[in-house]
Amino acid sequence: QVQLVQSGAEVEKPGASVMVSCKASGYTFTNYYIHWVRQAPGQGLEWMGVVIPSSGATSYAQKFQDRVAMTTETSTSTIYMELSSLRFEDTAVYYCARDALITAPGNFDYWGQGTLVTVSS
């Protein structure tokens, strides 16, 4: 069965960087895009960007363009999301999500369990 398993919770100081991993299994890793979506406490969902595992190509929301990097490691079917220059408002649950690739890219059929990133001094 398809699974996306994310790394554990992180606590970081303002200005630091955080890397969250997402290990995929149960499907052909290079056939599906992976997106990152975050959710601040008690808030809605925010799309951050997408990585295409077959090529490594990425597309980021402009809001995160200067601070985010999404990479893949095909040998282990793992996707990484690094967010730098952390601010208090980056405190959120970060999800990886597989693109369903139905009709068009951009809707998400499988999600990781989420990783809580807390930015605290």
Added chain:
Amino acid sequence: EIVLTQSPGTLSLSPGERATLSCRASRTVSHSYLAWYQQKRGQAPRLLIYGASSRATGIPDRFSGSGSGTDFTLTISRLEPEDFAVYYCQQYGNSPYTFGQGTKLESK
């Protein structure tokens, strides 16, 4: 970017009743690339509807989606106890992909 506005913010209904949730876009959603998700407390979202009206795999037929252009609706024909959750619409016709702020469906 396309802003999605969901209404109502909270909907209080009883099991067995019909729920109608609205999602309005600030401009036309290309090709009706509009999805709906259900999120329960402490869980990741779950894809319900894509392409405005197509049910995702394994989604019961009491869930249906409709609409085009800027106005979309999610209907739950007869509420089951497990349907009480937060529902989000999402457009994927234009980047950045955006979500509505959510509608909380609560048990009366």
